[in-house]
Amino acid sequence: GAGVSQSPSNKVTEKGKDVELRCDPISGHTALYWYRQSLGQGLEFLIYFQGNSAPDKSGLPSDRFSAERTGGSVSTLTIQRTQQEDSAVYLCASRSSGTGDGNTIYFGEGSWLTVV
Amino acid sequence: AQSVAQPEDQVNVAEGNPLTVKCTYSVSGNPYLFWYVQYPNRGLQFLLKYITGDNLVKGSYGFEAEFNKSQTSFHLKKPSALVSDSALYFCAVRDVGGYQKVTFGIGTKLQVIP
Numbered sequence: 001g002a003g004v005s006q007s008p009s010n011k012v013t014e015k016g017k018d019v020e021l022r023c024d025p026i027s028g029h030t031a032l033y034w035y036r037q038s039l040g041q042g043l044e045f046l047i048y049f050q051g052n053s054a055p056d057k058s059g060l061p062s063d064r065f066s067a068e069r070t071g072g073s074v075s076t077l078t079i080q081r082t083q084q085e086d087s088a089v090y091l092c093a094s095r096s097s098g099t100g101d102g103n104t105i106y107f108g109e110g111s112w113l114t115v116v
Numbered sequence: 117a118q119s120v121a122q123p124e125d126q127v128n129v130a131e132g133n134p135l136t137v138k139c140t141y142s143v144s145g146n147p148y149l150f151w152y153v154q155y156p157n158r159g160l161q162f163l164l165k166y167i168t169g170d171n172l173v174k175g176s177y178g179f180e181a182e183f184n185k186s187q188t189s190f191h192l193k194k195p196s197a198l199v200s201d202s203a204l205y206f207c208a209v210r211d212v213g214g215y216q217k218v219t220f221g222i223g224t225k226l227q228v229i230p
Contacts, residue, residue, distance in 0.1 A: 004159075031216065042222035043160075043206065050216060059217075091159060103148050103167055103210070105218055107159040 002026070004108035006092050012114045013082055021077045021111045025094030032075050033095075033105060034067060038088040046090075049075065051097070082115045089113070118143040120209050122221035129197045130229050137192040137224045139207030146212040149190040151181055154204040154223070163205075166190060177201070197228045 005024040013019050025032050034046040045059035049069045060066070064082075069075040079086055089112050093105040119142045129135045141147055148167055152160040164175025166183040174180045181192045192205060207221040 033218065035220070043220040045217055045219065048217055056217065093160075104150070104162055104165055106162060107152070109159040 004092055004094050004106055006090075006108035006111050008111060009109065010112045010114075012116060015084060015115055016081055018078065018080045019082055019113060021079075021090050021092075021113070023075045023077070023092030023094075023108060025073065025075070025092070026096075026106060028096060029094035029106075030072065030097040031095040031105070032069060033093045034075070034077050035091045035093065036061075036088045037091060037110070043091065046077070079113075082113075084115050087113055087115045118147075118209055118211050118217075118219045120207050120219055120221035122205075122207055122224045124224050125222075126225040126227060128227045128229060131199055132196050135194050135197045135201070135226065135228070137205050137207075137226060139190045139192065139221060140188050141190060141207070141209040142188065143209055143211045147190075148210040148212055149181075149183060150208040150210075150218070151175065151179070151190075151192050152206045152208065152220075154206065156203075160206060163192070197226075199228045199230050202226055202228045 007022045030051045032049040035043040037043050047067045048056040064080045067077045089110040091110045093107045095105040121140045150165045151163040153163050154160050163179050164173050166173045171183040179194050204223045204225050206223045208218050210218045
């Protein structure tokens with residue numbers, strides 16, 4: 001597709017269950033970011049992938065959170081043993097490596113996670 | 117460490133009046149600066165960016181922003197506000213020097229009153 005695609009768009013899960021959120025970046029974009037937006041909060045950086053380099057995981061809030069990016073394209077964010085405080089919108093964004101537009105990151109519509 | 121401050125949680129402006137949404141930043145080197153807009157229940161949409169060159173940057177929907185290096189600011193402006201501009205606005209910064217993380221402000225809610 002033309003934009004960043006995220007699925008599911010909405011997910012309600014029970015506390016303690018694991019969830020997987022998927023991000024399909026814009027074709028050809030080498031950089032991929034995950035952010036979290038909680039109600040009334042700004043965007044919290046989670047993790048950054050750039051090509052084949054080791055990801056920057058410095059924003060992951062706990063070891064229950066992990067992410068991978070297969071083949072330099074699709075990424076999956078996994079939250080294990082979900083807690084109510086994990087309820088938030090998880091936003092994925094991608095960026096090309098070229099000059100000019102390579103400085104702009106483009107966001108998907110987000111995955112709205114509710115833990116009950 | 118890089119950071120962004122948006123000092124106003126909410127800005128109210130009458131339709132047709134000029135609007136300003138404030139943003140200041142901190143980076144160790146030179147900045148790339150961005151503004152994004154978020155409508156309810158949507159993702160973030162890119163508005164404009166400053167990379168280099170002219171300090172006044174023009175973007176989508178009639179918005180513009182002025183980069184002021186001495187004041188480390190990048191305020192978003194529009195000469196005449198529309199009710200449809202009501203949304204949440206985010207300022208963001210990335211250090212040109214190398215670290216690739218893009219840091220966002222907490223957002224400013226713009227309310228345009230008819």
